[in-house]
Amino acid sequence: MDETLEPIRQNFVDGMSGISQFWGLPKGMGAIFAVLYLSPAPLSLDELVEETGLTKGAISTNVRGLSRMGLIRPVTRLADRKDYYEAETDFYKAVRSILKERQSSEFDRAVSSVREAISKLEASAGADESERAFLIERLKALQSFFDALDTLSSAVMRLDSLGMATIQNVLKILK
Amino acid sequence: MDETLEPIRQNFVDGMSGISQFWGLPKGMGAIFAVLYLSPAPLSLDELVEETGLTKGAISTNVRGLSRMGLIRPVTRLADRKDYYEAETDFYKAVRSILKERQSSEFDRAVSSVREAISKLEASAGADESERAFLIERLKALQSFFDALDTLSSAVMRLDSLGMATIQNVLKILK
DNA sequence: TTTGTCGTTTAGTATGTACTAAACGTAGTA
DNA sequence: TACTACGTTTAGTACATACTAAACGACAAA
Numbered sequence: 089m090d091e092t093l094e095p096i097r098q099n100f101v102d103g104m105s106g107i108s109q110f111w112g113l114p115k116g117m118g119a120i121f122a123v124l125y126l127s128p129a130p131l132s133l134d135e136l137v138e139e140t141g142l143t144k145g146a147i148s149t150n151v152r153g154l155s156r157m158g159l160i161r162p163v164t165r166l167a168d169r170k171d172y173y174e175a176e177t178d179f180y181k182a183v184r185s186i187l188k189e190r191q192s193s194e195f196d197r198a199v200s201s202v203r204e205a206i207s208k209l210e211a212s213a214g215a216d217e218s219e220r221a222f223l224i225e226r227l228k229a230l231q232s233f234f235d236a237l238d239t240l241s242s243a244v245m246r247l248d249s250l251g252m253a254t255i256q257n258v259l260k261i262l263k
Numbered sequence: 264m265d266e267t268l269e270p271i272r273q274n275f276v277d278g279m280s281g282i283s284q285f286w287g288l289p290k291g292m293g294a295i296f297a298v299l300y301l302s303p304a305p306l307s308l309d310e311l312v313e314e315t316g317l318t319k320g321a322i323s324t325n326v327r328g329l330s331r332m333g334l335i336r337p338v339t340r341l342a343d344r345k346d347y348y349e350a351e352t353d354f355y356k357a358v359r360s361i362l363k364e365r366q367s368s369e370f371d372r373a374v375s376s377v378r379e380a381i382s383k384l385e386a387s388a389g390a391d392e393s394e395r396a397f398l399i400e401r402l403k404a405l406q407s408f409f410d411a412l413d414t415l416s417s418a419v420m421r422l423d424s425l426g427m428a429t430i431q432n433v434l435k436i437l438k
Numbered sequence: 439t440t441t442g443t444c445g446t447t448t449a450g451t452a453t454g455t456a457c458t459a460a461a462c463g464t465a466g467t468a
Numbered sequence: 469t470a471c472t473a474c475g476t477t478t479a480g481t482a483c484a485t486a487c488t489a490a491a492c493g494a495c496a497a498a
Contacts, residue, residue, distance in 0.1 A: 092387050093391070093394060093395065100402070103372070103373055103376035103377070104373075106369065107373045111287070112286070125405070126402075177401070179405075179408040193285075194281065194282060195282075197281065198278055201275065205271050212267050212271075216267075219268060222303050223301060226300060226301060227275070229352060230300070233355075258433055258436055259415070259418075
């Protein structure tokens with residue numbers, strides 16, 4: 089690697105680490121992704137150890153997380169027991185993958201929690217009428233907001249089939 | 264408060280706490296917002312202490328954070344030294360406010376970090392040519408992705424002026 | 439089988455942070 | 469002035485978690 093370019097790369101890696109922990113992810117993830125993203129060839133775990141300064145254990149767990157989110161991709165070479173990884177360069181694909189990940193876990197729980205609360209409230213006659221009505225109203229407003237988010241999210245996840253032209257259309261409306 | 268409704272409310276509060284810490288925010292924030300959102304009238308700090316079980320200190324700092332994000336709003340009553348707070352019920356307004364908050368802080372730093380890297384790279388002639396070209400290509404791809412995000416984000420922030428019809432249009436395209 | 443090279447897992451550690459408890463500052467009230 | 473009722477700030481604590489170091493398991497080669 090050219091020494092002139094090294095500080096620039098290092099700065100980029102630091103920046104991505106910052107973003108990473110800003111979004112609540114381990115900063116090692118950001119660093120690993122940054123290194124892979126600026127690498128012309130897939131890298132092995134040991135090479136990542138070399139480049140990031142993290143230990144193999146940390147690399148192992150973070151790499152698994154990044155794979156699960158679709159931000160990096162394992163590359164296997166025949167007759168080579170090492171695992172190699174490369175960065176996903178299609179960010180829209182990565183965004184979809186991340187949304188899919190997050191969606192399933194916690195967001196759904198929140199949505200169904202609200203839905204459950206509403207149906208319980210509607211079932212509980214005999215309680216204070218005005219307060220009950222108020223709670224139902226508030227929760228339904230929240231629910232419709234969640235629905236909008238859900239529509240948006242699942243729309244984005246289907247974005248590959250809709251084609252990149254869709255993104256342009258949306259941006260044109262918003263611009 | 265009707266005792267029949269209490270467990271439902273409590274369940275909702277717990278759920279919002281969960282979401283809150285899932286998104287990297289203190290779970291106390293979620294709880295406070297939930298309590299305020301389900302309250303017909305604005306609540307004072309001491310009432311929030313009562314409802315959430317947190318101490319006044321924690322309430323104080325979390326309430327400040329929620330205000331800054333635009334998720335709740337202070338309400339002052341004449342001839343009453345207490346501060347009261349109520350939840351923002353326009354979630355789109357809250358989203359805009361949160362985006363504005365996040366945008367300014369870390370995202371911009373990332374964007375300008377990439378831009379800076381690119382211009383440094385373009386200035387550093389004499390270095391390894393093929394690698395330099397590769398880095399520039401990758402960073403420019405990342406930059407255009409950031410630009411798209413930025414366009415989207417600032418568009419959402421201007422969404423009140425564009426009107427709610429815009430949201431409908433966007434969702435129609437995506438649906 | 440033994441040996442070496444992988445990735446994974448585990449136990450321990452350090453760091454950040456959200457909280458509690460209590461002191462504090464401030465502004466109305468007697 | 470002293471007193472009271474607030475919200476804020478600070479010092480300390482508990483807890484979560486991302487990491488290190490090292491043991492472990494799997495697998496291919498000798």
